[in-house]
Amino acid sequence: MKIGILGSGVVGQTLASGFIKYGNQVKIGTSNPAKLSDWLKTAGSNASVGSFDEAAEFGELIVLAVKGIAALKVLEKSGSANLKGKTIIDATNPIEESAPVNGVLKFFTNINHSLMEDLQNKYPEASFVKAFSCVGSALMVNPDFKGTKPTMFIAGNNEKSKNDVKNILEKFGWEYEDMGTAEAARAIEPLCILWCIPGFRQNDWTHAFKLLKK
Numbered sequence: 782m783k784i785g786i787l788g789s790g791v792v793g794q795t796l797a798s799g800f801i802k803y804g805n806q807v808k809i810g811t812s813n814p815a816k817l818s819d820w821l822k823t824a825g826s827n828a829s830v831g832s833f834d835e836a837a838e839f840g841e842l843i844v845l846a847v848k849g850i851a852a853l854k855v856l857e858k859s860g861s862a863n864l865k866g867k868t869i870i871d872a873t874n875p876i877e878e879s880a881p882v883n884g885v886l887k888f889f890t891n892i893n894h895s896l897m898e899d900l901q902n903k904y905p906e907a908s909f910v911k912a913f914s915c916v917g918s919a920l921m922v923n924p925d926f927k928g929t930k931p932t933m934f935i936a937g938n939n940e941k942s943k944n945d946v947k948n949i950l951e952k953f954g955w956e957y958e959d960m961g962t963a964e965a966a967r968a969i970e971p972l973c974i975l976w977c978i979p980g981f982r983q984n985d986w987t988h989a990f991k992l993l994k995k
């Protein structure tokens with residue numbers, strides 16, 4: 782499959798390498814291709830870099846992995862025609878540009894309204910699926926918890942898109958919990974705040990969530 786990754790940071794690069802590992806072709810979109818020259822040298826022949834709109838056009842499936850405050854702007858640069866009808870994995874978090882307080886990040890959204898709902902409302906012909914937002918990049922692809930699979934919480938309005946994302950998560954070594962429609966991103970996005978607290982307070986970034994069930 783062809784995957785367009787919007788975002789050149791550590792998340793974009795990590796997920797791009799994960800998709801390549803499982804036999805996909807990937808184009809990372811950025812406004813600054815020079816940032817990816819080291820990644821390109823090691824990523825192999827299925828890797829390429831382009832502008833945001835080139836990556837969006839390339840992708841049969843798209844990953845959104847840019848700063849939360851830039852998400853709408855980057856989608857606009859990507860071109861709505863290039864997003865239409867496609868699954869967009871939304872890994873973004875709406876983190877405010879201010880320092881955490883005692884390890885607690887601030888969001889520019891509120892508990893009754895998520896970033897992904899804004900993105901979905903703005904691009905109703907694309908199918909956003911929240912995923913990968915509540916774990917650090919180092920654990921996104923085949924995390925090693927000595928045989929225990931962590932849980933990725935996902936949400937989105939389109940069942941087929943969520944099924945595609947569930948298959949990807951299984952390949953990437955995760956179990957998933959489907960929390961329903963886009964509104965559930967109101968609960969998933971703040972998991973990022975919780976996940977980061979041990980990091981900011983104790984420099985511990987090696988955990989992931991698991992939903993225990995009877």
Ligand SMILES: NC(=O)c1ccc[n+]([C@@H]2O[C@H](COP(=O)([O-])OP(=O)(O)OC[C@H]3O[C@@H](n4cnc5c(N)ncnc54)[C@H](OP(=O)(O)O)[C@@H]3O)[C@@H](O)[C@H]2O)c1
Binds near residue numbers: 790913
């Ligand atoms: N880091 C993690 O472990 C982690 C884990 C889970 C979720 N997330 C979320 O995933 C997303 C990506 O995180 P990241 O750490 O990989 O990188 P990041 O530094 O949050 O984002 C880098 C990307 O955002 C774009 N960007 C930043 N500011 C912009 C602006 N003002 N206008 C247009 N584009 C802008 C950059 O564009 P250029 O390519 O043009 O430079 C780049 O592609 C974030 O929403 C983050 O909250 C991160």
